[in-house]
Amino acid sequence: MEAGAGAPAKAAKPAMNTQRNTFLASMALLALVLLAWQFLPPALDVPKFIIPTVTDCLAEMKRMWVQEGLLGHTLSTALYTVLGFAIGSLLGAVIGYLLGMSEFWEKVLSPYILALQIAPKVAFAPLFIMWFGYNSMPKLLVTVLIVFFPVLVNVLQAMRTVDRDLVNLARAYNLSRWGIFLKVEMPSTLPNLMAGLRIASTLAVIGVTVGELVGGNTGLGFLISYGGGQANAAMVFDAIVLLTVIGFLLYTVLVRIEERVLHYLPKAQQ
Amino acid sequence: MALEFRSVTKEFTTGTGQNLVAVNDISFRVNEGEFVSVVGPSGCGKSTILSMTAGLYQPTRGEVFVSDDLVGGPNAHVGFMLQKDLLLPWRDIVSNVEFGLEARGVAKSERRDRAMAELKRCQLSGFENHYPYQLSGGMRQRAALARTLAIKPEIVLLDEPFSALDAQTKLLLQNSFAGTISQTGKTTLLITHDLSEAVLMSDRILVLSERPGTVVAEIKVDLPHREEPLRRRVMPEVSDYAAQIFKHLKLEEKAI
Ligand SMILES: Nc1ncnc2c1ncn2[C@@H]1O[C@H](COP(=O)(O)OP(=O)(O)OP(=O)(O)O)[C@@H](O)[C@H]1O
Numbered sequence: 303m304e305a306g307a308g309a310p311a312k313a314a315k316p317a318m319n320t321q322r323n324t325f326l327a328s329m330a331l332l333a334l335v336l337l338a339w340q341f342l343p344p345a346l347d348v349p350k351f352i353i354p355t356v357t358d359c360l361a362e363m364k365r366m367w368v369q370e371g372l373l374g375h376t377l378s379t380a381l382y383t384v385l386g387f388a389i390g391s392l393l394g395a396v397i398g399y400l401l402g403m404s405e406f407w408e409k410v411l412s413p414y415i416l417a418l419q420i421a422p423k424v425a426f427a428p429l430f431i432m433w434f435g436y437n438s439m440p441k442l443l444v445t446v447l448i449v450f451f452p453v454l455v456n457v458l459q460a461m462r463t464v465d466r467d468l469v470n471l472a473r474a475y476n477l478s479r480w481g482i483f484l485k486v487e488m489p490s491t492l493p494n495l496m497a498g499l500r501i502a503s504t505l506a507v508i509g510v511t512v513g514e515l516v517g518g519n520t521g522l523g524f525l526i527s528y529g530g531g532q533a534n535a536a537m538v539f540d541a542i543v544l545l546t547v548i549g550f551l552l553y554t555v556l557v558r559i560e561e562r563v564l565h566y567l568p569k570a571q572q
Numbered sequence: 573m574a575l576e577f578r579s580v581t582k583e584f585t586t587g588t589g590q591n592l593v594a595v596n597d598i599s600f601r602v603n604e605g606e607f608v609s610v611v612g613p614s615g616c617g618k619s620t621i622l623s624m625t626a627g628l629y630q631p632t633r634g635e636v637f638v639s640d641d642l643v644g645g646p647n648a649h650v651g652f653m654l655q656k657d658l659l660l661p662w663r664d665i666v667s668n669v670e671f672g673l674e675a676r677g678v679a680k681s682e683r684r685d686r687a688m689a690e691l692k693r694c695q696l697s698g699f700e701n702h703y704p705y706q707l708s709g710g711m712r713q714r715a716a717l718a719r720t721l722a723i724k725p726e727i728v729l730l731d732e733p734f735s736a737l738d739a740q741t742k743l744l745l746q747n748s749f750a751g752t753i754s755q756t757g758k759t760t761l762l763i764t765h766d767l768s769e770a771v772l773m774s775d776r777i778l779v780l781s782e783r784p785g786t787v788v789a790e791i792k793v794d795l796p797h798r799e800e801p802l803r804r805r806v807m808p809e810v811s812d813y814a815a816q817i818f819k820h821l822k823l824e825e826k827a828i
């Protein structure tokens with residue numbers, strides 16, 4: 303054990319090197335793609351309204367910032383992504399845990415859950431607009447709905463597979479039902495919950511975008527449909543890039559949290 | 573009397589709705605401070621006996637008494653340990669040892685003190701802040717024993733605690749468990765597949781038949797050094813005892 307303590311320090315250096323190498327390679331690849339994007343379409347005589355170049359997109363980005371209130375649209379989309387994600391995953395987790403504790407209700411509800419899970423959630427957007435009008439409610443609801451299921455299903459699945467012997471041990475130690483949930487079931491299911499949240503974070507962006515595409519006059523999804531209507535491809539590209547950035551940030555935050563929370567899982571050695 | 577089974581029968585309802593008799597009309601007693609092993613073929617109801625002692629299931633017929641109290645559910649008299657260490661991977665070792673004390677209203681500082689004392693007894697001092705994945709299989713089993721002893725049970729139930737370990741670790745761990753258990757004077761019920769393990773560690777051995785399990789023989793092990801199986805191991809009588817159990821299990825007839 304004492305001898306082992308020195309090993310990670312020694313191993314850290316090559317690990318750092320490979321980390322830097324992969325980072326450099328990623329950056330090089332990005333540069334390559336950007337260069338191809340910039341020079342290939344003009345060289346092949348593709349018109350600007352089909353594929354604008356990188357510099358066109360940057361120029362359009364600046365114009366949108368000044369004339370279209372890009373910051374406001376971006377922040378609005380980011381806000382509803384995070385809000386929809388938070389509400390949807392909270393509901394998914396709570397209902398997942400409740401159903402996980404009651405075999406009866408799980409059996410009663412599982413066919414409906416399956417059906418709703420299969421139904422394409424984004425298709426509900428026009429309905430929600432009919433019901434709630436052209437405000438932020440429809441996009442929030444679509445996002446909540448789309449986020450809800452992966453979290454629910456992951457939690458439920460994990461609750462079903464909690465080690466029975468561990469639960470029995472807790473029972474033998476006189477833990478209450480609530481104690482067993484808090485101290486055994488909940489932590490046992492955390493890896494699955496986190497995996498569900500990660501999937502949900504990527505879906506949240508889709509939910510908001512569809513909501514904004516279908517109705518309303520704010521957000522990056524709105525800019526996409528607006529830009530599309532004007533045959534302004536650069537605007538659409540810019541909005542897509544920003545949506546990706548929002549999704550990526552949310553995902554990164556979750557991965558960081560996951561690393562923290564699940565620190566006790568042995569990591570695969572490189 | 574530390575533990576007593578009075579004509580205990582346990583039936584399970586299987587998935588197909590049939591009744592399966594796991595153990596049939598079992599009676600035995602274990603005295604205070606005694607170390608008793610239970611051996612028997614796979615599926616004969618050994619783990620079921622353990623679960624009924626721990627109060628996890630009720631017998632279908634008959635009664636189980638622990639320290640003269642009728643077992644009606646999980647109770648503070650009994651601590652049990654399985655082949656799987658059942659350590660909580662998200663807790664460090666000392667918090668794992670404290671786990672059993674938390675539901676029993678032991679104050680936080682006392683929990684920590686008791687856990688540290690048990691870890692010391694199980695030769696795990698210095699590992700209290702490690703996580704289970706950082707320990708070897710043998711160390712994890714010792715941590716599980718520390719957790720079992722921390723609640724100060726009157727009876728320790730062990731269900732094949734060594735069977736997942738390699739031969740050498742097993743011998744060392746049997747020795748360390750035997751030492752710890754005789755030091756604490758706990759009444760112990762060990763369930764095992766390993767005949768020589770039963771002989772090395774116990775005062776008495778109960779041999780069960782095939783399912784439905786009943787007690788077919790009771791063998792008193794008249795050897796010294798119960799607290800040190802490594803010393804018992806070299807005694808010539810050990811193989812005689814093992815042969816005797818072997819005969820009761822009718823293993824030869826089955827081999828044909
Ligand atoms: N909860 C249960 N429901 C239904 N049947 C069960 C249950 N628990 C045990 N059994 C059945 O009871 C019998 C005895 O099981 P038990 O686990 O006590 O055997 P065992 O002697 O511990 O076996 P092994 O040596 O393989 O661990 C088996 O046939 C098993 O299938």
Ligand SMILES: [Mg+2]
Nearest residue numbers: 618619620731
């Ligand atoms: Mg068993």
